[in-house]
Amino acid sequence: MIRWHLCAAALALTASLPAAAQEQPLLFAPATAPHLEGEIILPTPQATNTPPESWLRQTGDLQVRNVQQATLLPFLPPRNLATGEAVLVAPGGGFLGLAIQDEGYDVARALAARGIAAFVLKYRVLATPADFGKFMREMVAGRSGKPTTLHVPEDTPDFSLEDARAALAYVRAHGDDWGIDKMRVGMMGFSAGAFLTLTAALKLPANERPAFIAPIYPRMTARDVPADAPAMFVAIADDDFLMAPGTLGLIESWHKAHRPVEFHLFQSGHHGFGLGVPGTTTAGWLDDFVRWLDLNRVKR
Structure with missing residues (x-):
């Protein structure tokens, strides 16, 4: 199933998809903002010249656009399972909105169940029309x-990186x-969130970068990578529009x-597979990530 997140897949890159997929309706509906107990307001400025924050559902999954204030929502593991590691989870959405349930809350819960503290980042994005x-x-x-x-931006907006x-x-x-071990705070991002993750790993000062990164279905183009870049885990499907020929x-x-990297190229799953599409090997990628993290913890 092709998921229509608020992302490039739903906009300019639609032409690369099969005609049948392009004819599928956009199943968005307005939604009420959820009550998020324990949500932390980050000390960054509120968005200016942006319409009020707006929540919606896509085939049942919560999404948010016009984010006014950046926040963190913790998902902590049971003490008997805790590894001491933490992952900042950045949902995707083309910097036009955030697929915050299936690329945020659901992923964070799955990480916490595996002993890893997870924090969903609701970051500021570009403004979209207030009227639904x-x-x-x-x-x-x-x-x-x-x-x-x-329009999906060419680069990470400064306020998202902030x-x-x-x-x-x-x-x-x-x-x-x-x-949490302060030396083992990493970052995982999906689609535009993967772009944000890579930007944080490559542009922030060395002492502020994530300790490890996991860009999931990222833009696969080359980057300038410093000699002390974080270890990286990448997962993407071969039928993703971002996996055009020659894009490794x-x-x-x-x-x-000469930096550690693990790369998982799945046969199918399209763009936006979240925790994985049933019936494809993408369904097991999170366990692959946890095994990779375990191995790198032993090596350090």
């Missing part, structure tokens, strides 16, 4: 190749409260820098 009807018309227009005001930087610092500063530059960049 207008927002939907713009989404449909972009999906059909018509003019639209919704939120990730603050989140990493907050988790480290309060690590003792949660039984990201992996090659880590190789050239």
Whole structure:
């Protein structure tokens, strides 16, 4: 099943998908903001010139757009399972919104069940029309190749990176409260969240970078990678539009820098598979990540 997140897959890159997929309806509906007990407000500025925060559902899964204030939501493991590691989880959405349930809350719960403290980052994104009807018309227009005001940025917005930087610092500063090893705070991101994860790993000062990263279905183009870049775990499906022929530059960049990298290319699963698509090998990727993390913990 192709999932239509608020992302490039639903906009400019739709033309690369089969005609039958393009004809599927956009199953978005307005939703009430959930009550999130324990949510932490990060010390970054509120969004300016942005419509009010708006929640919606896509085939039942919660998403959010026009994020006003960056927050963290902790998902802590049982004490008897805790490894001492933490992962900042950044949902995707093309920096136009966040697929915060299936690429955030669901992933964080699964990590916590495996002993890893997880923190879902609700980061600031680009503004979209306040009116839900207008927002939907713009989404449909972009999906059909018509003019639209919704455009996926070429690079990580500065305010999104600022939120990730603050989140990493907050988790480290309060690590003792949660039984977290401050030297083992990593970051995992999906689609645009993967882009944010890579930007944090490559652009932040060395002492502020995540200790390890897991970009899941990221943009696979080459990067300038420093000699002290974090170890990286990558997962993507071969039928993802970001896996065009010759796009293994990201992996090659880590190789050239002589940095640890593990790469999982799944036969199928499309873009936006979240915790995995039943009936495909993507369904087991999180356990692969945990095994990789366990091995790297032993080596350090």
